[in-house]
Amino acid sequence: MTACGTTDDKEAGGDGACDLKLAFFGPETGDAAGLGKPIIQGAQLAVNQYNDDAECDVELEKKDSQGSPDAAPALATDVVSDDSIIGVVGPAFSGESAAAGPIFAEEGVPTITPSATNPTLADNGWDTFHRALGNDATQGPAAAKYIKDTIKAESVFVIDDASEYGAGLAGIVEKDLGDLVTGTDTIQQKQTDFSATVTKVNDAKPAAVFFGGYYAEATLLIGQLRDGGFDGTFIVADGVKDPAFLDAKAAAEGAIITCPCIPDTDPAVADFATAYEAEFGEAPGTYAAEAYDAANIFLAGIKDGVEDREAMLEFVNGYDEKGVTKQLKFDDKGEPADVHVYAYTVKDGAIVADGEIE
C-alpha cells in the first residue's frame, strides 16, 4: 500500500495502476433489488480477491439505477464524469442499458453487462458494449425448444410485461413457437390485478403459459392464474430467477425458468461458489458468476497496466481467456463467443437446476 500515494504518482503503482475504480450500474434498491444484489456481490468478490494481493486497491463504486431506464441517462453521465472509473459492470437490465448505452459509447467507457439480454442492444454500434452472457436471441429459441421438445406442450399462451426485456423475449418465443401459440396478452409493470388476463388464458385453455418479464409481476400473475383454474406449465425466463418468485408458494411449484446463467452446482463454478459463500454467507444468486467474470476482465486489464478508458476498451475487445462461466471472448458487436442456456425448475419450494438446454 505504501507505493500508492497521491494522484500525481500513478505510475508508482508497480503491478497495477492506482486510484482506479470500477462501477456497478444497476438496481441496488427498488423493485428489482433482488436481481441486483448477487451481481453486486459477484463483482465485489472479484474486486476483494484482486485487492488481497494488489499493491493498490481498486474500488467498486455502486451506481444505483433502481432498474429504471428513466434514471439511467443521468446516472451514466455521473459515471462518465468520474475519470477514475475505467470500466462498468452493467448496466444490469436491458431497458437501462438502452438508455445509458449511447452515453457510455460517446465517452468511451467500456461496459460489460452480466445480465442484460435484449439482443438489439448489440446492434447499436456501441463499441463500448459487451455482454458476458447469451442474449434473448439464444435464450428465446432455447425456451421455445424446451416448450416443444421437453414439455411437449401443444398450445402455449404468451404474456409479456411491455418492458424492453420482456416484450423482446416474448416476441422471440412467440415467433419460434409459431402455430402452437393460442393467444397473447400484455400486462404492465407494477400492475397487480390480472383478472382480464386470467380470463383470456382460461378462454384459450393452453397447455402452457410463457411469461416474459420480471419476478415482481410473475409472482402475482402465477398466483392469480392458478386461482383462476389454470393447471398447465408456467414457463418464465431469467428475469424471474429470484428467490422472491418462491413467495407464490404452491402456485410457483413446477414452474420452468430458462436462464443463460450457470447453475451454482456446476463443477466449473465450484471454487467460485465456495469463495462467494465464505464472503457473503449465502449461495451465489443469479448472475453472480457472470458479474464475477465481467469484473475479472477489467481487473486483469488493470493488472496488465491499463490506466485509462481507451486502453481498457482495447484490452476488453482483445480479451480471450477462460472465465468461470465460459470462455470469455467478445465478437465485434460485443456478444460473447461462447453461449449456454440452462433450464431450472421450482421444486419443493426451491429453484433447482435442470440441466443445459442443448
Added chain:
Amino acid sequence: MNLNFEFFFNNLPELTITGLAFGAIYALIALGYTMVYGVLQLINFAHSEVFMYGTFAMLWTIMALGAADANGVHLVAILIAALFAAMAMSAVIALGLERIAYRPLIKRNAPRLIALISAIGASFVLAELMGLRDKISGWFGLDDDLSDYVQKAKINNSMAGVLEKPRFEIAGVSISSIDVIVIVSAVAMMVLLDQFVRRSRLGKGIRATAQDPETASLMGVNPTRTIQMTFLIGGLMAGVAAFLYMLKLDATNYQVGFLLGVKAFTAAVLGGIGNLRGALLGGLVLGVAENWGQAILGSEWRDVIAFVLLVLILLVRPTGLLGESLGKARA
C-alpha cells in the same frame, strides 16, 4: 389494432364479476376521498397511503399469528383479527394525517392549495417510511428481531398459500368465491355507512358541516370533532378495502397505494365527488369498464380506458354521475 369482441362476449359474465370485485375495492377507498372532500373541500391525496398501511397491518397480523399453518375456525379467527388490525392501522394513520398535516393548516386558515401540497408531501413521507422500514428498524437495532417483517422493504410482500380460493360454477360461469366475498362485503359496508351518515346524530353533524361549517358550529356541532370523525370513517373504510384487497391478491408493497389511490380518486370524481352513493357507483363502473375495455382492446389499454371514461363523463356531466354533494343529500 384488432378488437376482440368475440372473446369479450364469450366471457362477459366473468369479466363483469372480476371487474365488480376490483371496482368494489376502488369504491371503498373512494369513500375516504369523497367524505373528506365533502366536509373540507380538500382532496386528501395521502389517503392512498392510509390504504397501503392497512394492507401491511393485515399481512403482518397474518404472519404474526401463523395463519399459514391454521385452518378452519382458527383461520377464520385470524382473518377477523387481521381485518380489525387493518381497520385500526388505517384509522390511526388517517387520524394522524388529520392531526399533523391538516389541522394546523386549517387552524391558520391556510389556502386550500397549501393543504393539498401538505397532503402530497405526507403521502410521499408515509410511502417512503414504509419502503425504508428495514433501515429505520436498523437504527434501533431491531432489524434482526423483525427481519420477517422488514427485510423485503421495497419489493412485494406476499401471503400466498394462506387461503384456498375455491371456485364454483353457476350456469357454466366459473366464479371465484373471493370475488363474491369482496363484492358482498364492500357493498354491505357502504350501505351501512350510507345509513349511518343519513340517520345518526354524528352523520347529521357531518352533513351539516359539509353544507355550512359556520352555521353548523353555531348550532352546536363541533367542527374539529366532525372533521376527525370524517377522517376516522374514511380510514376504517380504507382498512376494509385493504383487507379485501389482500384476500384477493395476496401481496402488497410500499407503492401499492399510488395507482389504486389515483383510480379510487377517479371513481370518486366519476360518481360525483362528495357523494357517498356516487363513490360506490363510480367504483363499480370504473372496475367493470376497465375489465371490459381491457378484454376488447388489450391489457395495455387498461389505464387509458379509465381516464378516457372519466373525461367523457365529466364533459357530459361535470358534477359526475350522481352529482349531489354530501351536504345536499336528503336526510
